[in-house]
Amino acid sequence: MASAHQRSDHPLGARHAKSLRRHELRRQLLTATLAIAVFLVSCLAFAYSNLQGNVNRHDVDDLLGTDRPTRMDDDGEQEGPEDARAGSALNILVLGSDSRQGANDDGSDVGGMRSDTTMIAHVSADRSRLEVVSIPRDTLVDIPECHLPNGTQTAAEYDAMFNRAFALGGQTGDVAYAAACTIQTVEELTGVPIDDFVVVDFAGFQAVIEALDGVPMYIPEPVDDPSAHVSLEAGCHVLNGQDALGYARARYGVANSDGSDINRIGRQQQLVAAIAREALSIQLLTNPPALYRFLNAGTKTLTTGEWVGRLPNMAGLANSLRGIEPENIRFATMPFEWAGARVVPAADADTVWDNLLHDRPIDADITATGDEPTIDEPSSEEPTTDAATTEEPTSVRPSQEETTPACTR
Template sequence: MTAEVTDPRSSRRLRHATRIPAHRALAAVLSVIAAFAGFGIVFVETSLNRINDSFTTQDISALLPKVTPTASADPEDAAAGQALNILLLGSDTRLGEDNQELGGGDVEGMRNDTTIVMHISADRSRIEMVSIPRDSRVAISDCRMLDGSTVKGWTGKFNIAFANGGRNGNVAEAAACVATTLYDLLGLEIDHYAVVDMEGFTEVVDALGGVPMCIPNDVYSKKAHLDLEAGAQVLDGETALAWARARTGTGLGDGSDLMRIDRQHELLTNIARKALGLNLLTDATKGTAFITAVAESLTMDPEFGDSHYLLGLAWSLRNFDTENLYMTTIPWEYPGDGTGDVVWKEAEAQAMFDAIMADQSIIPEADATDPTASASATASPEASPSATSSASATPSITPSPERETEQDILDSCVIDQ
């Protein structure tokens, strides 16, 4: 399902949904040419038709031996040379029986537990993902709806934007409200969006054959239906969803959204490691099957939801080195008022997104010198952004970067005693 959403405040944001359709623009150009060369065009067209009419044709393909077609040309990246900002949203909508069962019952409206801005560099050497905590206290923008109405915004938790936009049950309108809020707060222009609900997330993980994880300690959450023992194991879709959503319970830290974001980063990192290890970006058959499963599980803008576009983008990332996959959280701190909200460190947050918009690396020098460095988002009065990265400041580009098997990932799990 796709929906076109426009916002006059940014001609580029969700630009695929606002631009003049290509066929209309082409028709306008051709009409001008025809005005100057009408007679010549008619003459040439008439001559070609006469030549074609003189041929005798008949299809004999059904009579020929069946030959397996050779592999097609390499997929083309339609956005080659362009940096991309993709808005990834995880929705807890309870539309549909499966979502209700996974979410623990029917709840009115929709919210997003996960908001990530994914930046893919123009040279396809870097992927940087910045999480936006749902409990961020920000000014929510007014949301324009497809029926022409407007939902007024106010200052509150960040996930209000998705809820406001989703009042009519349309996740595309919800995504547009989040994108508008990010633009008004940071000046960030979104090229594409993708929304996955709970059922869709489980299908993506299951299509991958599960995700290998290193569970650091025993975990139990009655609310999230999660019960895991410490150690290396492969999580199926339903268990991975519970791991990504859980906040309260035994072994889950302080129960904050920030701790959950850290777990989501690790989960996404291992999904990427396994996908690359399975050669999903270089094996056309495997890649097509996986991308089809992913596409069927998401709501996206029309351009991003085109299989040719996705395959081309995936192919352009076939030599991507996971050393250059960097995940972090927007710089934040606690306001000290006991609300549990977080507020952004405005100067640092703006500097981070200015770098993203300039297609510059946001990897801190500390992570460049110490590949294992990560700042934990714990309940401190003034916290640094959490970061998950093994990247270097200068991205490494190799023809054949090292790939890991699922067993390699599991074997790397070390549990502190």
């Protein structure tokens, strides 16, 4: 009987054991799923905290005073209180600092800080255009009184070199005060309100290039400038961080260069255009690992204003620009006239500033494609059928020979 009893219990015991195993498997699976979720959330939290911690943010509103340009809407009327940035045009001042302190020490014993490069980056309200206007650092401008950390103010200067504004405000080594003085000078020069600022130093610029694994770029003529630590043959290159920085800074050893800042502005714009092309070509914004590497490298040496330095704001702005076409990323230099070895704004500069102020497209020198902007010829309402005038319409798009060769890895 005992054997019969055992045989009758065996199927029930087996089913019970299988049920326990399934329960244990479900429990382990749930535990693993929760662990993965916690891990991912922790990684995201770490990434956010790490990236946000990289950025050195400063609120400079109190340093700019109240005598500032008034923002205009599309109808030329003063805007009401701003909400979130969506739907509003943005003007961000991008400054390249030539400070040789810390990681930027190149053994040159050059002290102080100056703005090696200054660009107004205008983002259109509909996020369809990004226009970048370079201001030559040798431009003669009026620099207003600027605040210093000890509560005093600098004296106003007239017909001073533009990059002196950064040096005046930053004479104590505080980048925020340097940026604030430059913003005041730009606003007085242009009448364009600056919403925020970004300062990138040499090390940060190199890190951005390295995070992209280099940038493909066509070099139209040899560059050999020992003072900028660069030597490049003409042709296609994948520039690493050091070569890209040297190419942007080179003043000598370039054909037809007189050693002035003006001659290198075009090269700097071509380089920034190449960076934009590379970021768009690898779909940086939709590749989280690559985007994290890029941001982690780029944000380590950034000094920014309060708004643009917040990662949610950076991410929101980047997301709204992700569909922008390379031909709608345009670069121009402030129209100028020579004044001895320096330059002064030309009359046409007022048109550029007015277009930025009213969020209208500007006339540009190149686009992120590396070519000149295409401007279609106006068409006639009643096209002629005369055989003598049936030629293809003239286009201002550069010919194949004039177009910058496309360089790939």
